[in-house]
Amino acid sequence: MTGTRDHGPLPGLLLALTVGTGLVDAVSYLALGHVFVANMTGNVVFFGFAVAGAGGISWSAALLALGCFGAGAFAGGRLGGTRRTHRGRLLAYTCGIQCVLVAVTAALAAFADPARRGTQLAMIALLALPMGAQNSVVRRLAVPDLTTTVLTLTVAGLFADRTPNEVRLRRVASILSMLAGALAGGLLLRHGQVAAPLWAAAAVLGVCAVSADRLRRRDTAERWS
Numbered sequence: 311m312t313g314t315r316d317h318g319p320l321p322g323l324l325l326a327l328t329v330g331t332g333l334v335d336a337v338s339y340l341a342l343g344h345v346f347v348a349n350m351t352g353n354v355v356f357f358g359f360a361v362a363g364a365g366g367i368s369w370s371a372a373l374l375a376l377g378c379f380g381a382g383a384f385a386g387g388r389l390g391g392t393r394r395t396h397r398g399r400l401l402a403y404t405c406g407i408q409c410v411l412v413a414v415t416a417a418l419a420a421f422a423d424p425a426r427r428g429t430q431l432a433m434i435a436l437l438a439l440p441m442g443a444q445n446s447v448v449r450r451l452a453v454p455d456l457t458t459t460v461l462t463l464t465v466a467g468l469f470a471d472r473t474p475n476e477v478r479l480r481r482v483a484s485i486l487s488m489l490a491g492a493l494a495g496g497l498l499l500r501h502g503q504v505a506a507p508l509w510a511a512a513a514v515l516g517v518c519a520v521s522a523d524r525l526r527r528r529d530t531a532e533r534w535s
Contacts, residue, residue, distance in 0.1 A: 317453050318356045319525050320494040321480060323401060324519050325487045327444060332491020333511040334412065334437055335520040336340045337419075338375075338475075340496065342430045345371040348459040350379055350444070356416060358487030374431060374437045382442025397451050405519035408440035409512050415470050416508035424504040437477075455481050461488055 331348045338347040344367055346352040354371040361371035389403060394522065415436040422429045448458050455464050455477065461484065467473070468481045495507040 316366065317451075318398075320397065320401070320451060320453050321456055323518050323522055324448065324451070324453055324458050325483055327405070327448070327458040328456070328484055328487035328515055329491035329494075330511045330514040330518075331441070331444075332488045332493070333495040334475075336492050336495025336499060337504060338434060341424060342427050342434055343368050343371050345375050345434060347375050347379065347434060348441040349437070350376060351460065351462070353379075361525035371431065375434050378435045378438035379442035379445075383443075383446040384440040384442075385439075386443030386446030387450075389443070399523050400447060400525065402519050402522035403453065404443055405522060408444060408516035409519055411436055411466045412438040412508055412515060413512040415503045416512055419508060420454055421448060423458055436522045453494055458483055461485055484532075494505065 335346055335348050338345055345356065353375050356367050357369050357372040357376070358507050360367040360372060369458065386404065389400065415433050417435060418424075418429065418436070445457070445459050448456070455467065456506065457464070464481050468478065469484070471477075491511075494510065498506040498510065
């Protein structure tokens with residue numbers, strides 16, 4: 311699964327990013343006022359609820375997350391320029407940028423008051439930007455069933471399609487990776503500080519950035535270019 315002929319080590323790295331998504335969205339939903347920074351379907355629904363007058367949901371937070379996610383996706387779509395870029399290098403660049411932004415957000419949560427509205431909005435913006443870039447770049451990498459941020463089509467395909475065991479395994483692994491990240495994020499929030507899951511997510515992104523770059527350099531045959 312982590313060394314397929316068409317995609318080289320990309321599936322394994324994308325599964326790690328899926329774990330990171332679970333960690334980040336655990337913080338955004340549980341600690342930043344019930345908003346997602348990676349799953350925009352939820353924010354569209356939340357915005358509708360808030361406009362309808364539902365309590366406990368912030369339309370401004372949902373709109374901010376949508377806007378910053380879109381800005382990150384725009385930047386991610388142009389990362390690497392117009393020339394053909396090795397997919398490993400593209401992933402390494404993206405994860406490196408994400409690592410920095412998530413680490414900055416973790417530092418903000420550690421040294422500012424994450425219960426303050428201004429701090430929360432700043433954290434939402436800083437997290438939605440890299441998640442938008444991640445989503446855009448993962449689309450360009452085009453590894454089937456590994457979107458790293460949403461699971462609706464993955465779950466539907468798991469039950470609806472007649473597919474080889476390898477494809478089923480990849481879909482199950484994607485679902486379990488998101489679950490693992492969310493579970494870890496929830497536990498870290500419950501027993502630690504708001505910054506804890508973000509430091510963990512930054513570590514995952516840093517490892518992915520270094521791994522993608524090193525694997526690309528070793529991949530002389532460019533099997534996953």
